[in-house]
Ligand SMILES: Nc1nc2c(ncn2[C@@H]2O[C@H](COP(=O)(O)OP(=O)(O)OP(=O)(O)O)[C@@H](O)[C@H]2O)c(=O)[nH]1
């Protein structure tokens with residue numbers, strides 16, 4: 236996506252290398268409330284930017300962390316999740332993930348496993364939170380055990396985009412996790428090591444071959 240995005244600065248993902256830029260993605264089945272959650276959090280003056288060609292909406296949020304201005308880009312799908320899989324560039328350089336299900340629809344909870352597997356394929360280390368949305372419809376669900384989060388060691392938030400319960404708390408904590416990941420991750424070194432390995436492998440193979448073909452000295 237980034238490479239076809241010539242001329243659309245919002246899709247230039249190199250900007251996420253800068254200290255003050257964070258990318259947070261949102262995953263989950265259709266109609267679980269992903270967009271409503273964003274809108275609820277950014278209720279005062281959110282500026283969603285719909286990029287329909289890319290089945291994507293970007294929500295921008297300015298905040299201050301440790302007295303430093305930070306710009307958060309929330310990436311929200313616009314229908315791509317119906318195909319049960321996202322374009323790889325959706326995951327590219329993401330610093331955290333918000334994974335949402337609808338407490339009223341069991342299938343959306345079951346599908347978290349698929350979303351999580353795909354997320355880890357592309358971003359093995361980034362912080363991820365599980366969000367049980369629509370608790371306003373039946374508060375009793377907060378007593379239920381949703382073991383997926385516990386099993387994976389992920390934080391679980393019971394929220395309602397409709398009445399706002401826990402929405403700000405969940406977003407603020409996720410932003411902090413994203414920043415902390417960005418400051419401490421070994422992403423960059425991993426990339427360097429992978430490049431080095433790929434470059435050096437043919438040389439090592441060649442050397443091994445040459446040495447093994449050498450005749451012992453008389
Ligand atoms: N009762 C209740 N309804 C909600 C809540 N959040 C979202 N909804 C409703 O659920 C429906 C889907 O919400 P969206 O935010 O559009 O869901 P989405 O996950 O963005 O859906 P797609 O963009 O199609 O993937 C809408 O009719 C919302 O009004 C909630 O907390 N409580």
Ligand SMILES: [Mg+2]
Nearest residue numbers: 269270312313
């Ligand atoms: Mg949506």
